Amino acid sequence: MTKLVWAFLSVLAGVLIGLSLTTLAVERPPDFGVHQAGPWITRPRIGSVDADPYSKALLAARGEVPLATAEGVQFRASRDSDGARLTGRCTYRVVGPVPQAAYWTLTVYRGDGTTAEAAGLRGGYTSSEILVFERAQPEFLLSPDPQPGNWLPLQPDIDFEVSLRLYDTQVSSNLNALDAASMPAIRRQACR
Amino acid sequence: MIGPFIYTLLVLVVAGIIHLSTVLVMPWVATRDGFLRASALARDNSMIVLSATEVRNALPYTDPAQAVAVCRFVLDRGPVRVRLATADWPTTILFLRKGAGIFHSLTEKAATQGVVDVVIATSEQMDKITALDSDDDPVQELRVTAPVDIGIVLVRSLVRTDSEREGVMKQLRNTSCEAETL
Numbered sequence: 497m498t499k500l501v502w503a504f505l506s507v508l509a510g511v512l513i514g515l516s517l518t519t520l521a522v523e524r525p526p527d528f529g530v531h532q533a534g535p536w537i538t539r540p541r542i543g544s545v546d547a548d549p550y551s552k553a554l555l556a557a558r559g560e561v562p563l564a565t566a567e568g569v570q571f572r573a574s575r576d577s578d579g580a581r582l583t584g585r586c587t588y589r590v591v592g593p594v595p596q597a598a599y600w601t602l603t604v605y606r607g608d609g610t611t612a613e614a615a616g617l618r619g620g621y622t623s624s625e626i627l628v629f630e631r632a633q634p635e636f637l638l639s640p641d642p643q644p645g646n647w648l649p650l651q652p653d654i655d656f657e658v659s660l661r662l663y664d665t666q667v668s669s670n671l672n673a674l675d676a677a678s679m680p681a682i683r684r685q686a687c688r
Numbered sequence: 689m690i691g692p693f694i695y696t697l698l699v700l701v702v703a704g705i706i707h708l709s710t711v712l713v714m715p716w717v718a719t720r721d722g723f724l725r726a727s728a729l730a731r732d733n734s735m736i737v738l739s740a741t742e743v744r745n746a747l748p749y750t751d752p753a754q755a756v757a758v759c760r761f762v763l764d765r766g767p768v769r770v771r772l773a774t775a776d777w778p779t780t781i782l783f784l785r786k787g788a789g790i791f792h793s794l795t796e797k798a799a800t801q802g803v804v805d806v807v808i809a810t811s812e813q814m815d816k817i818t819a820l821d822s823d824d825d826p827v828q829e830l831r832v833t834a835p836v837d838i839g840i841v842l843v844r845s846l847v848r849t850d851s852e853r854e855g856v857m858k859q860l861r862n863t864s865c866e867a868e869t870l
Contacts, residue, residue, distance in 0.1 A: 499691075506695040510702025517707040518714070545791050549711050552789060556715040560749040561722035561842060564793030567780040599778060599846060601753045609748025613740075619752045624848035661751055663778045663846055664795075 522557045525550045534676030536571035568663040576682040584650035586687040587639035592680035598664035604648045617649045716787040723786050726840050730760035735865040755856045757843040759865035767809035772863045774799045777846050784840040805829040
Protein backbone atom coordinates (compact mmCIF):
# COMPACT_ATOMS: atom_id res chain seq x y z
CA MET A 497 0.00 0.00 0.00
CA THR A 498 2.85 2.37 0.90
CA LYS A 499 4.55 1.59 -2.42
CA LEU A 500 1.35 2.42 -4.25
CA VAL A 501 1.09 5.78 -2.47
CA TRP A 502 4.72 6.59 -3.27
CA ALA A 503 4.22 5.62 -6.92
CA PHE A 504 1.10 7.83 -7.12
CA LEU A 505 2.95 10.74 -5.51
CA SER A 506 5.89 10.25 -7.91
CA VAL A 507 3.58 10.35 -10.94
CA LEU A 508 1.84 13.43 -9.55
CA ALA A 509 5.18 15.15 -8.94
CA GLY A 510 6.28 14.21 -12.46
CA VAL A 511 3.12 15.71 -13.97
CA LEU A 512 3.53 18.95 -12.01
CA ILE A 513 7.22 19.25 -12.88
CA GLY A 514 6.50 18.48 -16.56
CA LEU A 515 3.77 21.14 -16.74
CA SER A 516 6.00 23.66 -14.92
CA LEU A 517 8.80 23.00 -17.39
CA THR A 518 6.40 23.63 -20.28
CA THR A 519 5.23 26.91 -18.75
CA LEU A 520 8.86 27.93 -18.26
CA ALA A 521 9.75 26.87 -21.81
CA VAL A 522 7.01 29.08 -23.23
CA GLU A 523 7.90 32.07 -21.06
CA ARG A 524 11.64 31.65 -21.56
CA PRO A 525 12.05 29.35 -24.57
CA PRO A 526 15.32 27.40 -24.82
CA ASP A 527 17.85 28.68 -27.31
CA PHE A 528 17.59 25.86 -29.85
CA GLY A 529 18.52 27.23 -33.27
CA VAL A 530 18.67 30.78 -31.94
CA HIS A 531 21.15 33.33 -33.23
CA GLN A 532 22.13 36.10 -30.83
CA ALA A 533 23.82 39.35 -31.81
CA GLY A 534 24.25 41.68 -28.84
CA PRO A 535 20.85 42.05 -27.16
CA TRP A 536 19.07 40.84 -30.32
CA ILE A 537 17.80 37.30 -30.77
CA THR A 538 16.39 35.71 -33.90
CA ARG A 539 14.91 32.29 -34.58
CA PRO A 540 15.68 31.84 -38.27
CA ARG A 541 13.28 28.94 -38.91
CA ILE A 542 10.34 30.28 -36.91
CA GLY A 543 8.50 31.38 -40.06
CA SER A 544 8.62 28.01 -41.78
CA VAL A 545 7.44 24.43 -41.36
CA ASP A 546 10.92 23.64 -40.03
CA ALA A 547 10.36 25.66 -36.84
CA ASP A 548 11.35 23.71 -33.74
CA PRO A 549 8.59 22.55 -31.34
CA TYR A 550 9.53 25.15 -28.71
CA SER A 551 9.22 27.98 -31.25
CA LYS A 552 5.83 26.64 -32.35
CA ALA A 553 4.65 26.41 -28.74
CA LEU A 554 5.89 29.95 -28.13
CA LEU A 555 3.96 31.25 -31.15
CA ALA A 556 0.82 29.38 -30.08
CA ALA A 557 1.01 30.87 -26.58
CA ARG A 558 1.59 34.39 -27.90
CA GLY A 559 -1.06 34.16 -30.63
CA GLU A 560 1.52 35.39 -33.09
CA VAL A 561 1.91 34.86 -36.83
CA PRO A 562 5.66 35.38 -37.34
CA LEU A 563 7.47 36.81 -40.34
CA ALA A 564 7.64 34.12 -42.99
CA THR A 565 11.07 33.02 -44.14
CA ALA A 566 10.40 34.54 -47.57
CA GLU A 567 9.21 37.76 -45.95
CA GLY A 568 12.23 38.69 -43.87
CA VAL A 569 14.02 38.25 -40.57
CA GLN A 570 12.81 39.40 -37.18
CA PHE A 571 15.13 40.19 -34.28
CA ARG A 572 13.78 40.67 -30.76
CA ALA A 573 15.32 42.22 -27.69
CA SER A 574 13.88 42.05 -24.19
CA ARG A 575 17.17 43.12 -22.55
CA ASP A 576 19.51 46.03 -23.11
CA SER A 577 23.12 45.75 -24.26
CA ASP A 578 24.22 45.28 -20.63
CA GLY A 579 21.83 42.38 -20.13
CA ALA A 580 19.25 44.20 -17.95
CA ARG A 581 15.54 43.66 -18.63
CA LEU A 582 13.92 46.46 -20.66
CA THR A 583 11.57 48.41 -18.44
CA GLY A 584 9.19 51.24 -19.24
CA ARG A 585 10.53 53.25 -16.29
CA CYS A 586 13.77 54.02 -18.14
CA THR A 587 14.85 55.86 -21.26
CA TYR A 588 16.88 53.86 -23.82
CA ARG A 589 18.97 55.02 -26.72
CA VAL A 590 18.95 52.56 -29.62
CA VAL A 591 21.72 53.40 -32.06
CA GLY A 592 23.96 51.57 -34.46
CA PRO A 593 24.07 49.86 -37.83
CA VAL A 594 21.10 47.98 -39.20
CA PRO A 595 21.90 44.88 -41.33
CA GLN A 596 21.38 45.21 -45.07
CA ALA A 597 17.70 45.15 -46.04
CA ALA A 598 15.50 46.93 -48.57
CA TYR A 599 13.28 48.08 -45.69
CA TRP A 600 13.22 47.62 -41.96
CA THR A 601 11.00 48.51 -39.04
CA LEU A 602 11.60 49.02 -35.32
CA THR A 603 8.63 48.38 -33.02
CA VAL A 604 8.08 48.47 -29.26
CA TYR A 605 5.72 45.80 -27.86
CA ARG A 606 4.12 45.47 -24.46
CA GLY A 607 3.94 42.03 -22.89
CA ASP A 608 0.57 41.27 -24.51
CA GLY A 609 1.83 42.01 -28.04
CA THR A 610 0.13 45.39 -28.36
CA THR A 611 1.89 48.64 -29.19
CA ALA A 612 1.44 52.22 -28.03
CA GLU A 613 -0.80 52.70 -31.10
CA ALA A 614 -3.65 51.30 -29.00
CA ALA A 615 -3.37 54.53 -27.00
CA GLY A 616 -3.09 56.68 -30.13
CA LEU A 617 0.69 56.98 -29.88
CA ARG A 618 3.42 55.80 -32.23
CA GLY A 619 4.28 52.11 -31.89
CA GLY A 620 7.14 51.90 -34.35
CA TYR A 621 9.07 53.40 -37.23
CA THR A 622 9.83 52.19 -40.74
CA SER A 623 13.18 52.87 -42.37
CA SER A 624 11.40 55.19 -44.80
CA GLU A 625 10.08 57.56 -42.13
CA ILE A 626 12.86 57.99 -39.58
CA LEU A 627 14.92 61.11 -39.11
CA VAL A 628 18.57 60.37 -39.87
CA PHE A 629 21.19 63.04 -39.68
CA GLU A 630 23.80 63.17 -42.42
CA ARG A 631 26.23 60.21 -42.26
CA ALA A 632 24.82 59.27 -38.86
CA GLN A 633 23.46 55.85 -37.96
CA PRO A 634 19.75 55.47 -37.18
CA GLU A 635 19.02 56.51 -33.63
CA PHE A 636 15.89 56.04 -31.53
CA LEU A 637 14.90 57.12 -28.06
CA LEU A 638 12.54 54.80 -26.20
CA SER A 639 11.16 56.65 -23.24
CA PRO A 640 8.04 57.20 -21.12
CA ASP A 641 8.67 60.95 -21.59
CA PRO A 642 8.56 62.84 -24.91
CA GLN A 643 11.97 63.04 -26.62
CA PRO A 644 13.31 64.89 -29.66
CA GLY A 645 13.98 62.89 -32.84
CA ASN A 646 12.78 59.33 -33.32
CA TRP A 647 10.86 58.86 -30.08
CA LEU A 648 8.95 55.70 -29.23
CA PRO A 649 6.79 56.09 -26.12
CA LEU A 650 6.94 53.54 -23.30
CA GLN A 651 4.32 52.64 -20.72
CA PRO A 652 6.13 53.40 -17.44
CA ASP A 653 4.84 50.53 -15.32
CA ILE A 654 5.63 47.52 -17.54
CA ASP A 655 8.50 45.67 -19.18
CA PHE A 656 8.61 45.69 -22.96
CA GLU A 657 10.41 44.18 -25.93
CA VAL A 658 11.73 45.67 -29.14
CA SER A 659 11.44 44.08 -32.58
CA LEU A 660 13.70 44.87 -35.50
CA ARG A 661 12.25 43.41 -38.71
CA LEU A 662 14.29 43.27 -41.90
CA TYR A 663 12.24 43.01 -45.10
CA ASP A 664 13.58 41.85 -48.44
CA THR A 665 16.93 40.85 -47.00
CA GLN A 666 19.63 38.27 -47.62
CA VAL A 667 20.73 38.34 -43.98
CA SER A 668 19.22 34.94 -43.15
CA SER A 669 21.69 33.21 -45.48
CA ASN A 670 24.64 34.47 -43.44
CA LEU A 671 23.39 35.00 -39.91
CA ASN A 672 26.62 33.80 -38.32
CA ALA A 673 28.37 36.90 -39.66
CA LEU A 674 26.11 39.09 -37.51
CA ASP A 675 27.48 40.04 -34.11
CA ALA A 676 26.80 42.78 -31.57
CA ALA A 677 28.75 45.33 -33.65
CA SER A 678 26.50 44.66 -36.68
CA MET A 679 23.32 45.52 -34.80
CA PRO A 680 22.01 48.60 -32.98
CA ALA A 681 23.06 48.83 -29.33
CA ILE A 682 20.39 49.39 -26.68
CA ARG A 683 21.83 51.69 -24.02
CA ARG A 684 19.96 52.57 -20.84
CA GLN A 685 19.91 56.26 -19.97
CA ALA A 686 18.03 57.77 -17.02
CA CYS A 687 15.30 55.97 -15.08
CA ARG A 688 12.33 57.39 -13.19
CA MET B 689 17.88 1.69 -1.15
CA ILE B 690 16.36 0.86 -4.53
CA GLY B 691 13.01 2.41 -3.59
CA PRO B 692 13.99 6.12 -3.65
CA PHE B 693 15.96 5.60 -6.87
CA ILE B 694 12.95 4.01 -8.61
CA TYR B 695 10.58 6.76 -7.46
CA THR B 696 13.04 9.51 -8.51
CA LEU B 697 13.36 7.85 -11.91
CA LEU B 698 9.57 7.65 -12.17
CA VAL B 699 9.29 11.39 -11.41
CA LEU B 700 11.89 12.24 -14.09
CA VAL B 701 10.36 9.97 -16.73
CA VAL B 702 6.82 11.24 -16.13
CA ALA B 703 8.04 14.88 -16.07
CA GLY B 704 9.88 14.36 -19.37
CA ILE B 705 6.90 12.71 -21.06
CA ILE B 706 4.46 15.37 -19.84
CA HIS B 707 6.79 18.22 -20.80
CA LEU B 708 7.57 16.98 -24.31
CA SER B 709 3.98 15.95 -25.07
CA THR B 710 2.50 19.29 -23.91
CA VAL B 711 5.07 21.26 -25.95
CA LEU B 712 4.27 19.19 -29.05
CA VAL B 713 0.51 19.29 -28.54
CA MET B 714 0.22 22.99 -27.62
CA PRO B 715 0.07 24.39 -31.21
CA TRP B 716 -2.68 21.90 -32.07
CA VAL B 717 -4.91 22.57 -29.07
CA ALA B 718 -4.21 26.28 -28.46
CA THR B 719 -7.48 28.20 -28.64
CA ARG B 720 -5.95 31.66 -29.10
CA ASP B 721 -3.08 31.00 -31.52
CA GLY B 722 -2.41 33.09 -34.61
CA PHE B 723 -4.26 30.69 -36.91
CA LEU B 724 -7.52 30.80 -34.94
CA ARG B 725 -7.25 34.54 -34.36
CA ALA B 726 -6.89 35.13 -38.12
CA SER B 727 -9.58 32.54 -38.85
CA ALA B 728 -12.06 34.38 -36.63
CA LEU B 729 -11.77 37.40 -38.93
CA ALA B 730 -11.88 35.46 -42.19
CA ARG B 731 -14.60 34.32 -44.58
CA ASP B 732 -14.59 31.18 -46.70
CA ASN B 733 -12.92 31.74 -50.06
CA SER B 734 -13.23 35.51 -49.85
CA MET B 735 -10.52 38.08 -49.10
CA ILE B 736 -11.26 40.43 -46.22
CA VAL B 737 -9.09 43.50 -45.68
CA LEU B 738 -8.57 44.16 -41.98
CA SER B 739 -8.57 47.64 -40.54
CA ALA B 740 -5.56 48.76 -38.51
CA THR B 741 -7.72 48.48 -35.38
CA GLU B 742 -8.71 44.88 -36.19
CA VAL B 743 -5.07 43.95 -36.75
CA ARG B 744 -4.07 45.63 -33.51
CA ASN B 745 -6.80 43.94 -31.46
CA ALA B 746 -6.79 40.49 -33.00
CA LEU B 747 -3.25 39.77 -34.19
CA PRO B 748 -0.70 40.50 -31.44
CA TYR B 749 2.94 41.15 -32.34
CA THR B 750 1.99 42.12 -35.91
CA ASP B 751 4.16 44.87 -37.36
CA PRO B 752 2.00 48.05 -37.12
CA ALA B 753 3.57 49.03 -40.44
CA GLN B 754 1.87 46.10 -42.15
CA ALA B 755 -1.59 46.13 -43.69
CA VAL B 756 -3.27 42.72 -43.60
CA ALA B 757 -5.92 40.86 -45.57
CA VAL B 758 -7.18 37.38 -44.73
CA CYS B 759 -9.05 34.57 -46.47
CA ARG B 760 -10.04 31.11 -45.24
CA PHE B 761 -9.44 28.65 -48.07
CA VAL B 762 -11.89 25.74 -48.16
CA LEU B 763 -10.95 23.17 -50.75
CA ASP B 764 -13.89 20.76 -50.51
CA ARG B 765 -15.58 22.35 -53.55
CA GLY B 766 -12.43 22.79 -55.62
CA PRO B 767 -9.11 24.63 -55.65
CA VAL B 768 -8.81 28.27 -54.59
CA ARG B 769 -7.10 30.97 -56.62
CA VAL B 770 -5.43 33.99 -55.02
CA ARG B 771 -4.61 36.91 -57.32
CA LEU B 772 -2.63 39.92 -56.19
CA ALA B 773 -1.38 42.88 -58.20
CA THR B 774 2.10 43.89 -57.07
CA ALA B 775 3.14 47.44 -56.21
CA ASP B 776 6.27 49.28 -55.07
CA TRP B 777 6.08 47.97 -51.51
CA PRO B 778 6.93 44.47 -50.25
CA THR B 779 3.97 42.10 -50.11
CA THR B 780 3.88 38.54 -48.83
CA ILE B 781 1.29 35.81 -49.18
CA LEU B 782 1.35 33.30 -46.31
CA PHE B 783 -0.45 29.97 -46.15
CA LEU B 784 -1.20 28.72 -42.65
CA ARG B 785 -2.68 25.59 -41.15
CA LYS B 786 -3.70 24.79 -37.62
CA GLY B 787 -0.87 23.34 -35.56
CA ALA B 788 1.94 23.65 -38.09
CA GLY B 789 1.70 27.41 -38.67
CA ILE B 790 3.08 28.76 -41.96
CA PHE B 791 3.40 25.92 -44.46
CA HIS B 792 4.18 28.05 -47.49
CA SER B 793 4.95 31.67 -48.27
CA LEU B 794 5.86 33.74 -51.29
CA THR B 795 6.52 37.38 -52.00
CA GLU B 796 5.68 39.84 -54.75
CA LYS B 797 8.92 38.76 -56.43
CA ALA B 798 7.08 35.64 -57.61
CA ALA B 799 4.83 37.81 -59.82
CA THR B 800 4.50 37.35 -63.55
CA GLN B 801 3.70 40.57 -65.42
CA GLY B 802 2.89 42.36 -62.18
CA VAL B 803 0.47 39.76 -60.84
CA VAL B 804 0.97 36.99 -58.30
CA ASP B 805 -1.43 34.26 -59.37
CA VAL B 806 -1.49 31.31 -56.97
CA VAL B 807 -3.67 28.22 -57.05
CA ILE B 808 -3.97 26.27 -53.83
CA ALA B 809 -5.32 22.75 -54.09
CA THR B 810 -5.34 19.36 -52.42
CA SER B 811 -2.98 16.77 -53.84
CA GLU B 812 -5.88 15.03 -55.67
CA GLN B 813 -7.02 18.35 -57.17
CA MET B 814 -3.43 19.17 -58.11
CA ASP B 815 -3.13 15.88 -60.00
CA LYS B 816 -6.22 16.81 -62.04
CA ILE B 817 -4.88 20.33 -62.69
CA THR B 818 -1.51 19.09 -63.92
CA ALA B 819 -3.21 16.45 -66.08
CA LEU B 820 -5.00 19.28 -67.90
CA ASP B 821 -1.75 21.15 -68.63
CA SER B 822 -0.79 21.54 -72.25
CA ASP B 823 2.78 21.07 -73.44
CA ASP B 824 2.36 24.08 -75.75
CA ASP B 825 1.34 26.63 -73.11
CA PRO B 826 3.76 27.19 -70.26
CA VAL B 827 2.07 27.34 -66.87
CA GLN B 828 1.92 30.95 -65.65
CA GLU B 829 0.31 30.42 -62.27
CA LEU B 830 2.04 29.32 -59.09
CA ARG B 831 0.73 26.18 -57.49
CA VAL B 832 0.67 25.24 -53.83
CA THR B 833 -0.41 21.81 -52.63
CA ALA B 834 -2.24 22.17 -49.34
CA PRO B 835 -1.74 19.50 -46.68
CA VAL B 836 -5.24 20.30 -45.34
CA ASP B 837 -8.66 21.11 -46.81
CA ILE B 838 -9.12 24.23 -44.68
CA GLY B 839 -6.48 26.83 -43.93
CA ILE B 840 -5.74 30.51 -43.96
CA VAL B 841 -4.25 32.81 -46.59
CA LEU B 842 -2.78 35.92 -45.04
CA VAL B 843 -1.63 38.78 -47.27
CA ARG B 844 0.66 41.35 -45.65
CA SER B 845 1.91 44.54 -47.30
CA LEU B 846 4.39 46.94 -45.80
CA VAL B 847 3.15 50.50 -45.39
CA ARG B 848 6.46 52.33 -45.67
CA THR B 849 4.98 55.75 -44.97
CA ASP B 850 1.50 56.84 -43.88
CA SER B 851 0.97 58.52 -47.24
CA GLU B 852 1.14 55.09 -48.89
CA ARG B 853 -1.51 53.51 -46.65
CA GLU B 854 -4.46 54.23 -48.92
CA GLY B 855 -2.61 52.75 -51.91
CA VAL B 856 -1.72 49.64 -49.91
CA MET B 857 -5.32 49.21 -48.73
CA LYS B 858 -6.52 49.57 -52.32
CA GLN B 859 -4.06 46.88 -53.41
CA LEU B 860 -5.40 44.53 -50.73
CA ARG B 861 -9.05 45.32 -51.57
CA ASN B 862 -8.32 44.31 -55.16
CA THR B 863 -6.76 41.02 -54.08
CA SER B 864 -9.04 38.06 -54.72
CA CYS B 865 -9.41 34.66 -53.11
CA GLU B 866 -11.99 32.56 -54.95
CA ALA B 867 -12.96 28.93 -55.30
CA GLU B 868 -12.74 27.41 -58.77
CA THR B 869 -14.31 24.38 -60.32
CA LEU B 870 -12.23 21.74 -62.02
